[in-house]
Amino acid sequence: MSLPCLKSPERFLAALTIAVTLVSGTWAQDSQSNPMPQAPSATRSAAAPKPFKVEDYAKPHSPFPNLIAPYTSRQVPAPNLSNTPRIESMLQDGKLMLSMNDAIAIALENNMDIAIQRYNMSIADTDILRTKAGATFLGTNFGVVQNTPGGTTGGLGSTVGTGPGGTSAGAAGAGAGLGGIVSSTLGLGPAVTSFDPILSANLQIDRNYTQSSSIFSPIPIGNTNTGSANFSYLQGFQWGSNISLGFNNTHVTSNNPTNTYTPFLASTLQFRLTQHLLQGFGFAPNRRFIQIAKTNREISDVVFRLQVTTTVDQIQNMYWDLVNAYENVKVQQDALALANKTLSDNKKQVEIGTLAPIEVVRAESTVATDQQQLTVAQTNLELQQLLMKNALSRTLVDPALADADVIPTDTMLLPEVEPVVPTQDLVDSALSRRPELAEARMNLHNTAISNKAIRNNLLPSLDLFAYYGGSGIGGDVNPILQTCQPGQNPISNFCFDPTRAAPPFRTAHSVGYSNALSQLVNSSAPDKGVGVTLSIPIRNRVAQALQIRSELEYRQEQMRLQQIENQIRIEVRNAQFAVQQNRAGVAAAQAAVDLAQQSLEAEQKKYALGASTSTLVLQQSSALTQSRSNLVGARASYEKARVELDRATGQLLEHNGIDLSDAESGVVNKMPNVPYVQPRSQAKPDVVPQLPTQTVPENPPQPQN
Structure with missing residues (x-):
C-alpha cells in the first residue's frame, strides 16, 4: 500500500530522521553516570577547609536516562587559592607560632607543589577513559613539582622523579628521555578501531535542472529532485574484531517521461564483520592502551607519595634552617651585648686613666664586627621566615x-643513645618502600606491554570478513506510462509491462517505503559474501626497526632499574654515614663550646683580678660565639641527616605519622608526630657570657705619655 505522506523528499527525510533518532540510543555502550562536580566556595571566612575531591574521571557520563549527557562538558571546580584556617589559628599577636608538627600539617594543606601534583591523578584518569574507547593515551607527567624555594631535598642525583614539573606531558610515543633513557616506542603497534560505537549520518536534498543536449530527449529541461538519508555504524572490539552497518536511502522524482518510476525509492542495508587473523589479533595489541593507562594511574599514586615525601623532606629542612637562623640571631645578640658592655667599661677606664685609649678603639671595632654579624644573621632569619611562609x-x-614573624616553637632533641639498625635492614626497607623504584618497575611493565603489540606489528595484515545485506525499491509507476496491452512491446510502444517489472511492482503500481524496508530482510535481493584481505609489506623494514628499537629501550630500562637500585643502596649507606658523622660533629661542637665557655670564665676571672685585659676577654668571647654558632649548625645538620635517612629508607611518612589520605584531600585530620624534636620551653637554656666588672682603684695611676 502506498503512503502519500512520504511522497515528497522533505517529508520522507523528516520521518526517517525521527525514526533513526528513536532507535539510536539502543546502540550506545552502557556506562555509569558521574555527578557533575560543583565549584567550591573560596571565601576565607569558612570555618573548616574544604577537602580536595579527587574525582574519578575514568567514568563517563551515562547516556541513560539523559541521551545528551555524553555530549555536555564537565566542569572542573576552580582551585581554592585561599589559605586554610589552620595557618590563621597559629597567628598570635602578629607572630606565627610554629611547631614542626604544625609546619608539616599546614604544608600538607596549603603547599602549592602538592596542590599541583593532586591534579595529575585525575589527569591519569582521563587517559583510562580515552583508552577504553580505543584511543591512544596522552600521557601523564611523572615529575615531582619542586617550585618552592628553600630547603634542600635528597634524591637520585640532582633530581627526584622524572619530568619538569608534574603537569601534563605530550602525546605518547614522543621521543624523550631522562638520564639517557629514551621512551619513543611506548604505545606503538597495530591500529585500534574505536571501541565506542560511531554513528554517522548524511542527510541531503538536491534539486537539479538539466538542459537537453540530445535530439532524443523528450523534454527541453529535465528536473530531478533527490533526497538521500545515509547512516553508518562502526564499532571495534578488544579481541581484534570490528563490525560495520550501512543503511542508505534515496528518494528521486523526475519530470522525464522515460523514467519508469517517479517518485523512486531505493534502500540498501549491509552488515559486515571483520576479524584480524595476524596483525592486530587478540587482546594484547588491542588492549595495550588500556593496560598502559591503568598502570600510569597507579604510577600517579606512587608519584604523589613521592611528592609528599619530597615536600615533607623540604619542609623539615626548612624548619631546621629556620631554627638555626633563629638560634644564630640569639648567639649574635649575646655577642654584641658583651661587646657593647666591654666598650662601655673600657671607656670608663680610659676616663679614669687605668686603660690606654687604643683599647676603646679595639672594642669599637669588635662592636662593629659583631653588629655586622648580627645584621647578617637577622636578614638571614627574615629570609628563612619568608621562605617558610611561602x-x-x-x-x-x-x-x-605577610608581616608576621615566624617563631619556631620546637628545637632539636638528640637521643641519648643513637639507635643502631643493621645496614642491610635499612637497605631492604628502602628497596621495598622507595617510590622511585616502584615507578621504575611500573614503567618497565608498561614497556613490556607495548613490546608485545610491537612484535605483533611485524606480522602481515590478514583479515577475514563476511557480510550480508539486501536492497529494496519502492515508489510509483510513472503516470505518463500506460499499461501494456497483451502482445505490446513495452519499448516500442512506450508502455509499462507488469510482467517484466521488478517483483514489488508486478502486483501494484505504487510501493510504499515500508514495503521497501521489508525487502531488505526478506531476501528479495540479498547481497552476501565472505573473503580475506592480505597485505604483505615487502622487506618490512619499518616494522623491523620499530621492534628492535623497542627491545633496546626495554633493555635500557632494565639497566636503569638496576642502576636505581644501586643508587638507593648507596644513598642509604651515605645517609647512615651522615647521621654518624653529624652526631660526632654535635659532640665535637659541644666539647668546643664547653672549652670556650670555661676559657672565657677563666679569662674573666683574670680580668676581674686585673691580671688580664679586655682584649683577651673579647677574644675568648668571640671564640665562644663561634663555638655556639657551630653547635647550632651541627645540631641542625644532625636533624637534617636523620630526615635524609628516613627519606632514603622510604620511611619518612611513616616515622612522622603522616596519613597520605590527608595529603590527598588537603585536610589534615591526623596530626603528624615528628620524632627527635622538643618544645623550646623544655630545652636547656644556653649560658650567656657575662663580663665581670673590674675593680677600679680609688687613686688610679695616670697613664704615661
Whole structure:
C-alpha cells in the first residue's frame, strides 16, 4: 500500500530522521553516570577547609536516562587559592607560632607543589577513559613539582622523579628521555578501531535542472529532485574484531517521461564483520592502551607519595634552617651585648686613666664586627621566615600573614643513645618502600606491554570478513506510462509491462517505503559474501626497526632499574654515614663550646683580678660565639641527616605519622608526630657570657705619655 505522506523528499527525510533518532540510543555502550562536580566556595571566612575531591574521571557520563549527557562538558571546580584556617589559628599577636608538627600539617594543606601534583591523578584518569574507547593515551607527567624555594631535598642525583614539573606531558610515543633513557616506542603497534560505537549520518536534498543536449530527449529541461538519508555504524572490539552497518536511502522524482518510476525509492542495508587473523589479533595489541593507562594511574599514586615525601623532606629542612637562623640571631645578640658592655667599661677606664685609649678603639671595632654579624644573621632569619611562609601558604596577600614573624616553637632533641639498625635492614626497607623504584618497575611493565603489540606489528595484515545485506525499491509507476496491452512491446510502444517489472511492482503500481524496508530482510535481493584481505609489506623494514628499537629501550630500562637500585643502596649507606658523622660533629661542637665557655670564665676571672685585659676577654668571647654558632649548625645538620635517612629508607611518612589520605584531600585530620624534636620551653637554656666588672682603684695611676 502506498503512503502519500512520504511522497515528497522533505517529508520522507523528516520521518526517517525521527525514526533513526528513536532507535539510536539502543546502540550506545552502557556506562555509569558521574555527578557533575560543583565549584567550591573560596571565601576565607569558612570555618573548616574544604577537602580536595579527587574525582574519578575514568567514568563517563551515562547516556541513560539523559541521551545528551555524553555530549555536555564537565566542569572542573576552580582551585581554592585561599589559605586554610589552620595557618590563621597559629597567628598570635602578629607572630606565627610554629611547631614542626604544625609546619608539616599546614604544608600538607596549603603547599602549592602538592596542590599541583593532586591534579595529575585525575589527569591519569582521563587517559583510562580515552583508552577504553580505543584511543591512544596522552600521557601523564611523572615529575615531582619542586617550585618552592628553600630547603634542600635528597634524591637520585640532582633530581627526584622524572619530568619538569608534574603537569601534563605530550602525546605518547614522543621521543624523550631522562638520564639517557629514551621512551619513543611506548604505545606503538597495530591500529585500534574505536571501541565506542560511531554513528554517522548524511542527510541531503538536491534539486537539479538539466538542459537537453540530445535530439532524443523528450523534454527541453529535465528536473530531478533527490533526497538521500545515509547512516553508518562502526564499532571495534578488544579481541581484534570490528563490525560495520550501512543503511542508505534515496528518494528521486523526475519530470522525464522515460523514467519508469517517479517518485523512486531505493534502500540498501549491509552488515559486515571483520576479524584480524595476524596483525592486530587478540587482546594484547588491542588492549595495550588500556593496560598502559591503568598502570600510569597507579604510577600517579606512587608519584604523589613521592611528592609528599619530597615536600615533607623540604619542609623539615626548612624548619631546621629556620631554627638555626633563629638560634644564630640569639648567639649574635649575646655577642654584641658583651661587646657593647666591654666598650662601655673600657671607656670608663680610659676616663679614669687605668686603660690606654687604643683599647676603646679595639672594642669599637669588635662592636662593629659583631653588629655586622648580627645584621647578617637577622636578614638571614627574615629570609628563612619568608621562605617558610611561602612554603606553607597558597597566597601571601593577607597582610597579617605577610608581616608576621615566624617563631619556631620546637628545637632539636638528640637521643641519648643513637639507635643502631643493621645496614642491610635499612637497605631492604628502602628497596621495598622507595617510590622511585616502584615507578621504575611500573614503567618497565608498561614497556613490556607495548613490546608485545610491537612484535605483533611485524606480522602481515590478514583479515577475514563476511557480510550480508539486501536492497529494496519502492515508489510509483510513472503516470505518463500506460499499461501494456497483451502482445505490446513495452519499448516500442512506450508502455509499462507488469510482467517484466521488478517483483514489488508486478502486483501494484505504487510501493510504499515500508514495503521497501521489508525487502531488505526478506531476501528479495540479498547481497552476501565472505573473503580475506592480505597485505604483505615487502622487506618490512619499518616494522623491523620499530621492534628492535623497542627491545633496546626495554633493555635500557632494565639497566636503569638496576642502576636505581644501586643508587638507593648507596644513598642509604651515605645517609647512615651522615647521621654518624653529624652526631660526632654535635659532640665535637659541644666539647668546643664547653672549652670556650670555661676559657672565657677563666679569662674573666683574670680580668676581674686585673691580671688580664679586655682584649683577651673579647677574644675568648668571640671564640665562644663561634663555638655556639657551630653547635647550632651541627645540631641542625644532625636533624637534617636523620630526615635524609628516613627519606632514603622510604620511611619518612611513616616515622612522622603522616596519613597520605590527608595529603590527598588537603585536610589534615591526623596530626603528624615528628620524632627527635622538643618544645623550646623544655630545652636547656644556653649560658650567656657575662663580663665581670673590674675593680677600679680609688687613686688610679695616670697613664704615661
